[in-house]
Amino acid sequence: MKLISASETAANTNNASVEAGEDLSRIGEMAKKYGVTLRTLRFYEDKGLLNPQRDGSTRLYTRRDKARLKLILLGRKVGFSLRDVKQMMDLYDPTGSNTKQLRLALDKSEKQLARLQKQRALIDDAINELSGSMSAVRQMLAERTAPQASVAS
Amino acid sequence: MKLISASETAANTNNASVEAGEDLSRIGEMAKKYGVTLRTLRFYEDKGLLNPQRDGSTRLYTRRDKARLKLILLGRKVGFSLRDVKQMMDLYDPTGSNTKQLRLALDKSEKQLARLQKQRALIDDAINELSGSMSAVRQMLAERTAPQASVAS
DNA sequence: TGCGCCATTTACGTTTACGTCAATTCTATA
C-alpha cells in the first residue's frame, strides 16, 4: 500500500512553492498518520477546524494543522463535540497569554468531567441491572421446569 | 397473538372498568405512569413493540402492554436498541418454555455487558486524560508568566 | 498517450430515538 515512491516525496517536492524545511503533508498522508479518513479531514475543514494551505486545489497540511488535529482528536477522545473544540480553538491567540481560552477550556472540561462521571454511574447501573437479569435468565434456563417466563423489573 | 377475549367496551365511554378487572389505560395515563411521552408510546407502537387495543381510534393499553413497556424500558436502560428488544420480545411464546427467547436474551446480554464494560473503560480513560489536561491548564493559569500556550498530549 | 491512482467538490444517505408542529377529530363537561 505505498502511495508515492517514498524517497522522492520525502526528499523534496518538485512542484510546490516550498522552500523552507516545511514538512507539508497531503491529505492521504495525514489520514494515514493520524488514523482518520480523508472524508474526516475534509469534514473538519468544512467545519472550520482545519485550514490547510493549497497547492492549486491540493490540500497541504502544515505542522500547525497537525497540532490542531491532535487537539481535535484529544477533544473527541474526552467527549467534546466538534463545536466545543472549535469554540476553544478559536480563542487561541499566539500573541497573548490565552487566559480566556484556558478559562473556557477549564470550564468546559469541568462540565464534561461531570458528564463523564454521570455517564459512568449510569453505565455502572446498567451493568448491575444487566448482570442481575442475566443470572435470573440463567436460573430459568437451568431449571427447565418453569412453564412461564414472567418478567418483572 | 391473541389480544381480545370477549368483553369489549360497548358504548360506555367511562373507561377504567369494563367488566372484568381489566384496567385499561389511555395513552396519557400510560405516559404519566411510566414517565414517557405520548410520542414515545406511539413510536414504540409504530416499531411493533406495543400493540394496544383500540376503542375506536383511542389506544387502550392492557396490563400486557404495561409489562411489555416495562421490558422495553429495562432494555433501554441497560443499553439495548429497540430493535434488540423487539427481537427478543417477538420470541415470547406464552405456551412454551421460551428457551429460545431466553437463550437469545442471554446471548445479547453477554454482548451488551461486554460493550458496557468497554464503554466504561473508555470513559475511565477519558476521565483520566481530561483530569490530566485540566491540571495542566490550571497550572498554566496559575503561572501567568507563561507566554505561550503550547498544547501537547 | 492512455492507465491508474490520487484528489476535489457537491450532495444526498445513514443511524437512533424521538421532538415538534399542524390539522383534525373525539370526548368530557359546564
Place this chain on the structure above:
DNA sequence: TATAGAATTGACGTAAACGTAAATGGCGCA
C-alpha cells in the same frame, strides 16, 4: 351546545460525524 382538553395521523426536523457515490481533473509512468 359550546368549548376546552385529549387524542389521532402525518410529516418534517434534530443531533453527530461522517459514509458513499458521482462526476471531474491532474500527475507520473511505461
